Amino acid sequence: MCYSIPAKVVEIKNHIGVIDYFGEKRNILLDDDRVKTGDYVYAQGGILVRTIPEKEALEILETWKEIFFELKKVDESLSKIKTDKLPENAMHILQKVNLRKTLTKKELASLFELDHKNELSVLYEIANNVRQRSHGNASCVHGIIEFSSYCQQNCFYCGIRKDKNIERYRMTCKEIVETAGNAVDKYGFKALVLQSGEDYWYSDSKLEEIVKSVRQLGVLVFLSIGSRSISTYKKLYAAGARAALIRFETSNKASFSKLRPGTTLQDRIALIKELKRIGYILATGFIVGLPEETSQDIINNIMLTKYLAPDMYSFGPLIPANGTPLEKEAIIKKELILKTTAIARLADSNSNILVTTALETLDLSAGKEALLAGANSMMINITPVKLKKLYSIYDNRAGINTVLHKSIKQTTDLLYNLGRAPVDTGDIRGLK
Ligand code: SF4
Missing domain, CATH: 2.30.30.140 (SH3 type barrels.)
Known part of the structure; x- marks a missing residue:
């Protein structure tokens, strides 16, 4: 494969x-x-x-x-716009999309007001059409290895936050490289995300060794290790890492400081910008469904993501995890994420949009629906099964008991049924 x-x-x-x-x-x-x-x-x-x-x-x-x-x-046929039953003002905005004009924040906000089932399905069709015109049927599928569930942070929404009493694990460099090697040699992965909590047990030199060894397997090394210092990220770039996934989670300053105690949105954004300056391909985004979030917050999140000009948007629903301060929050409806996906696609036709596992956890068919609403990238969790269930950032994660070859088959079947091909989707716009 x-x-x-x-x-x-x-x-x-x-x-x-x-x-x-x-x-x-x-x-x-x-x-x-x-x-x-x-x-x-x-x-x-x-x-x-x-x-x-x-x-x-x-x-x-x-x-x-x-x-x-x-x-x-197949993709061309699935991405045709079949209907035009939308309110007149929405049609007018979408005609701008057809002419490849940039939508204003106000226009995006007015599309966000669409709520009727039929209107939403037209919105998704148009977003899918825009995705097809900008990216063809290209899709990227990255593997992800969650190598440590230790974290020094206490984010309110996270099931592996420092204060939560859970069984934790750390993979050794040898285990990470073996897992990566298996994914490359046996299954043909070309890009691997190395993800962990903010775990300083992995010193710079340990991380450099891991990055170098995984890079030597002939894959793109994608880091998702949180707010480590700029000097750490520089060293890891020199060691061969070329992409970084780091979300700002919310553009609402007050929510950010409350939900990520001891950290500020300003510092997070400064780090994200610096990663681009270093030369990393960037994936960033936010959580949908945080407490007291408004539609305007979601539009602001999309606009901030666009401003940061990432190669990939990554946003998923809040799935309240037991034993966290947000455990009693309501789970959002799938439609809110699909609508966010479509609006993000209309806001930024060039970027890739990831289907997150959190979305697939929300609803089994949501991955497919998101791919038909403007998304074009997926990840497959290649963490060893016995560890996957311990990386419990939220409860009942999709696919934690699924063995790798089955996850691969499910994902590739889904993509092929939608006419998507594993062609590189980058366009180097994010690079210095
Ligand atoms: S969201 Fe990330 S930084 Fe925050 S507690 Fe969870 S793993 Fe740690």
Whole structure:
């Protein structure tokens, strides 16, 4: 199984390569001077992952040739707008989308008011159409290894917050690299997210060793390790990490300070901006459904995400975890996340939008519905099953008992049924 198909480098200019997937061109950053025009490569998030011998690439492409165009046809047919039954003012705004004009915050807020089932289904169709026009049927599927459930923070919404009395684990460098190696060799992953709580047991040098070893497997290394220092992130970039997932969680300053005690939104945003300056591909976003959240807060969250210009939006519902200060909060309706997905897609056609596991936990069909409302990226949890259930950021997480080959099959079946292909979705816009 393969989560990225090889592409041919057709042009190189100042470390930017143009790569070709069956006639579809994308730009990637080449941080390896040995790559030349005519080489075959794997790319993820607009970054070179590694080269691949021509003979091997051509064999893989031969098996993909027909299916690639078949998937495209399925996607094109599913992303047609079938109906136009919307209030006149909403139609007017959506005509702007068709003309590729930027929507104002006020216009996004007015689309957020749509509530009727039929109106929402038109909104989702239009967002899916925009996704298809901007990204084709490209989808990325990253693997994620949750390597430590220790955390020094006490976020109100989190089931592994420091003060919660739970069984915790840390994976050794050897265990992480073995897990990553299995995902790469046996299942063909090309991008791996290394995720943990804010756990300083992993010193800079331990993290550097982990990043270097995982990078050597020939994958894009994606960090999700929270608010570590800028100097740590610089060292990890030098060690080979190229992407970072760090959400700001809420753009509401007061909520942020209350829900993430001892930290400030300002510091978090400063760190996120600095990660971009270092050169990381950025994934960021927020939680939907925090206490006292208004529609305006959600629109502000989308606008802040857009302002930070990430490669990928990551937002999911609050799922109240037992034993946390938010355990009694109501669970939001799936429609709110789908609507947020569609509005985010209309706000920013270029970015990738991730389907989070939290969304899949909310409702089994929600992943598919989000992919049809503008989302285009997924993650597969490759943490060893015995540890997955201990990374209990919220209760009853989807897929914690599912073995890896089954999770992969479920995800790829879902993507292929929707006509999506594992083609690099990056466009290097987020890179310095
Ligand atoms: S959300 Fe992240 S930083 Fe906050 S307690 Fe959970 S793991 Fe720690």
